[in-house]
Amino acid sequence: MPASPRPRLAVWKFASCDGCQLSLLDCEDELLAVAGEVEISNFVEASSAVAPGPYDLSLVEGSITTEHDRHRIQDVRAQSRHLITIGACATSGGIQALKNFAHLEDFQRAVYARPEYIESLATSTAIADHIKVDFELRGCPINKHQLLEVISAFLHGRRPNVPTDSVCIECKRRGTVCVVVAQGTPCLGPVTQAGCGAICPAYQRGCYGCFGPQDTPNTEAWTRKLRDLGLSPIDVQHVYRTFNAGAKPFRAAGDAAGVREGT
Amino acid sequence: MNERTIAVDYLARVEGEGALRVRIEHGTAKEVELRIFEPPRFFEALLRGRAATEAPDITARICGICPVAYQMSACHSIEQAYGIHVTGVLRDLRRLLYCGEWIESHALHIYLLHAPDFLGYPDAIRLAHDRPDAVQAGLALKKVGNQILTLLGGREVHPINVRVGGFYRAPSRDELETLRRPLEEASSLAERTVRFAAGLHFPPIEEEYEFVALRHPEEYPLNEGELVSSRGLRIPVTRFEEEFEEVQVPYSHALQAHRRGGGAYLVGPLARYALNRDRLPPRARKLADEVGLEEVVRNPYRSIVVRAIEIVFACEEALRLIDRYSPPAAARVPLPATPSQTRGCAITEAPRGILYHRYDLEPDGRIREAKIVPPTSQNQTRIEEDVRHVVAGAIDRPDAELADACEKAIRNHDPCISCATHFLKLEVERV
Numbered sequence: 001m002p003a004s005p006r007p008r009l010a011v012w013k014f015a016s017c018d019g020c021q022l023s024l025l026d027c028e029d030e031l032l033a034v035a036g037e038v039e040i041s042n043f044v045e046a047s048s049a050v051a052p053g054p055y056d057l058s059l060v061e062g063s064i065t066t067e068h069d070r071h072r073i074q075d076v077r078a079q080s081r082h083l084i085t086i087g088a089c090a091t092s093g094g095i096q097a098l099k100n101f102a103h104l105e106d107f108q109r110a111v112y113a114r115p116e117y118i119e120s121l122a123t124s125t126a127i128a129d130h131i132k133v134d135f136e137l138r139g140c141p142i143n144k145h146q147l148l149e150v151i152s153a154f155l156h157g158r159r160p161n162v163p164t165d166s167v168c169i170e171c172k173r174r175g176t177v178c179v180v181v182a183q184g185t186p187c188l189g190p191v192t193q194a195g196c197g198a199i200c201p202a203y204q205r206g207c208y209g210c211f212g213p214q215d216t217p218n219t220e221a222w223t224r225k226l227r228d229l230g231l232s233p234i235d236v237q238h239v240y241r242t243f244n245a246g247a248k249p250f251r252a253a254g255d256a257a258g259v260r261e262g263t
Numbered sequence: 264m265n266e267r268t269i270a271v272d273y274l275a276r277v278e279g280e281g282a283l284r285v286r287i288e289h290g291t292a293k294e295v296e297l298r299i300f301e302p303p304r305f306f307e308a309l310l311r312g313r314a315a316t317e318a319p320d321i322t323a324r325i326c327g328i329c330p331v332a333y334q335m336s337a338c339h340s341i342e343q344a345y346g347i348h349v350t351g352v353l354r355d356l357r358r359l360l361y362c363g364e365w366i367e368s369h370a371l372h373i374y375l376l377h378a379p380d381f382l383g384y385p386d387a388i389r390l391a392h393d394r395p396d397a398v399q400a401g402l403a404l405k406k407v408g409n410q411i412l413t414l415l416g417g418r419e420v421h422p423i424n425v426r427v428g429g430f431y432r433a434p435s436r437d438e439l440e441t442l443r444r445p446l447e448e449a450s451s452l453a454e455r456t457v458r459f460a461a462g463l464h465f466p467p468i469e470e471e472y473e474f475v476a477l478r479h480p481e482e483y484p485l486n487e488g489e490l491v492s493s494r495g496l497r498i499p500v501t502r503f504e505e506e507f508e509e510v511q512v513p514y515s516h517a518l519q520a521h522r523r524g525g526g527a528y529l530v531g532p533l534a535r536y537a538l539n540r541d542r543l544p545p546r547a548r549k550l551a552d553e554v555g556l557e558e559v560v561r562n563p564y565r566s567i568v569v570r571a572i573e574i575v576f577a578c579e580e581a582l583r584l585i586d587r588y589s590p591p592a593a594a595r596v597p598l599p600a601t602p603s604q605t606r607g608c609a610i611t612e613a614p615r616g617i618l619y620h621r622y623d624l625e626p627d628g629r630i631r632e633a634k635i636v637p638p639t640s641q642n643q644t645r646i647e648e649d650v651r652h653v654v655a656g657a658i659d660r661p662d663a664e665l666a667d668a669c670e671k672a673i674r675n676h677d678p679c680i681s682c683a684t685h686f687l688k689l690e691v692e693r694v
Contacts, residue, residue: 014302015301015302015304016327017324017325017326017327017330018326018327018328018679019324019326019327019328019330019420019421020327020420021327022327022328022371022420023419023420025371025375025405026405026409026419026420028402028403028405028406028409029402029406031388031402032388032391032395032398032399032402035388035391040386040388043386046375046376046386046387046388047385047386047388047389048379048385048386048670049385049386049389065302065303065304066302069302094304094324095304095306095309095321095324096304096305096309098309099305099308099309102308102309106308107305107308107309108303108305108308110305110307110308110311111303111305111306111307111308112303112511112518113511114511114513117511117512117513117516118303118516119302119516120302120303120305124304140324140421141327141418141420141421144419196418199417199418199423200417200423200431202417203417203423203424203430203431203432204431204432204594205423205424205426205431205432208320208423210421235314238313238314238317242317242320242321243324
C-alpha cells in the first residue's frame, strides 16, 4: 500500500474484556468517518491487516498482569508518538486488581486445577505504572463520545475536553433528583469522576464508581455518609473495591473502611 | 521436508487474544492446539466473599461483547438460590434486552468480523470502500441493537439497569415505543442480511457436530429451557456439571469443556438452530427455506446465514414484546433477606452459545464459590477439530495460505476469547 499522509492509529489490548475497544466499533455513525481521517494500522480485533509501527496514536485497553505484558507495553510505548489509555483496566488495573488484595496462589487454585500452567503476576496494574501515558480516559466502559473527543483532540494537537469533576455535576445538569437525598440510596457520585452522563441515578440507582475517583474526592466524609446510610464496614469496602479498586483514592478509602481481607 | 509447523500468532477479528499451533507429520495434522493466552483475570476467585447481588455487574466485565448474557445467567442463578421467580412483564423486558445484545453482537460478527473473509478483504473498513451498502447496513443493524441496550440498560457496554429480581427502573410505554420504527427498519435490514449472507460462497464442508443448546416449550431459547443435545441428551440445567466437565490443558489459559465420557460438542447459532428451528417465528422459518437453509446446518461457514436468521428472529421478538408491553407495578421482584438454598445455577443463551453460572452461597448471601463456563471454552475442542479437518484438506498449500484457512475456520465460530480468556497465534510445525 502506498504511504499514507493520514495519522496512523493502533489499538492494543492487555488484560480486559474488549468492551472499551468495542466502543470504537459502537460509533456506528462515525466509524467510517474516523476511518477516513486516520489510517487504522493495527487493530487486531477489527482487521487482519496489521501494518508495522511507528504509530501516531496508540489506544491501549487493559491492565498489566503478566511478565510478558510488562515487556510488551514498553515496546508499544516505543512505537507510539502519543499513547492514550482507555478504560478502568488500563487506568487503574480494573476489576482484576482485586487480586492485589489477595494471595495469587489462592486465586490460581480457586480457578485452575494446575496453577503451574498459568502465567500471572501477583498484581494487576495500570498502564501508567509502567510507562509514560499521554492521556487517561476513564470508565468501565469508556464513553464513546469522550473517546471520539480524545481522538479528535490528539489529531488536532489540543488537550481533550474531558471534565474531571464529579458525577453530581452531571446529575444536576441532567435534572436528576438526588437518589441519596430523596431515597437514601447509597451512591458514589460525589467521589466519582463525571463522564458517563450520570446514568445510574437516572435509572434510580446509586452510582457505583465505574469512572474512578474524581479530581478532589473527599472519601473520608463520604465513607461516614455511606455508614450512616446503613452500609456495614465490609459493604463500604466493597463499594470502593470494584472496577477502580486500584485507583489511589479508592484503594485508600477501601483500606480505611477498616475491615481485614477475608472477613 | 516432511515436518512442518504452522503458527498464527494473533488471531485477527476475534474478541481477545489467541493463537493456533498445528504440527504436521508426514502429511497429517498430528497436533492442533488452540492457545488462549489472554491473561487470566480470576473472576471465579475474586467473586468469593462478595454479595450475591453484585454478581451481575461483576461478571458482566468478563465480556464487553456479551455483558447481558453474563448479567442474565448471574441473575437467574442467584434468583434460584433465593427462591424467587421473575415472570410476566419483567421477564419480557429481560428478553427484550437480550434481543438487543443478539442483534448487536450478531451484526458485529456478520458484517465487521466474518463477511470480509468471504469477500477477500482484511477488514470491514476496506470492504466499505467497495461495498459501502453492505457495511452501512451492518452498522445500521448493530446500532438498533445498541439502541435497545441503551434505552433499557442505560448504555451499550456493561448496562447498569439489570439487577437480581429485575431492573432498577422499568421504561414507560412511550419510551419503548421509540424503538418501534428503528426495529421495523432493522427487521427489513435483517431480511436483506439473510439474502446477503446466503449469497456468499461457502467451502463444501460438513462436520459431525454434537449440538448442545437450550430448548423451551414455546420459545426460541434465550433465558430458559431444558438442556438438549442432538445426540439425545435432555436434562434440566441444574444437572449441567454431571454431564459436562472442564479440563485444563497445558497450552491454554482457557479451560476446555467436554461431555463426560464423550467429547467435543458445539454450542451457538448452529446448535440453537438445529435444535429449535421449529420455535422460530414463521417469517424467519420461511426466509430460511427461501434461501435454502436446511433444517440442520453442519457447514460451519454457513453459520453466518444462521446468525442472520437469528437477527430476523430477534427483531420480530423485540417488536412482539414491545406490542404487548405495559409497565409493571414494580421494576423488580423483591429479594428475601437471605437465600433459601445454598446453591443456584442457570444457563442462558449468549449470542455465542450456552453460558453456565453456578454460585454456592453463605447463609448471609455472600458468594462462597462461583463457577462460570462460557460458550467459547465449550467450543474450543470442537474448533480444534474443525481446524484439523481444514489442515487435512489443504495440507499441500503454503504455510501462509494454510494459516489463513485455519483462521477462517476459527472465525466461523465467532470465538470470544475475552470470555474464555483469549486467542490467536498460528504456529504450524511440519514433521
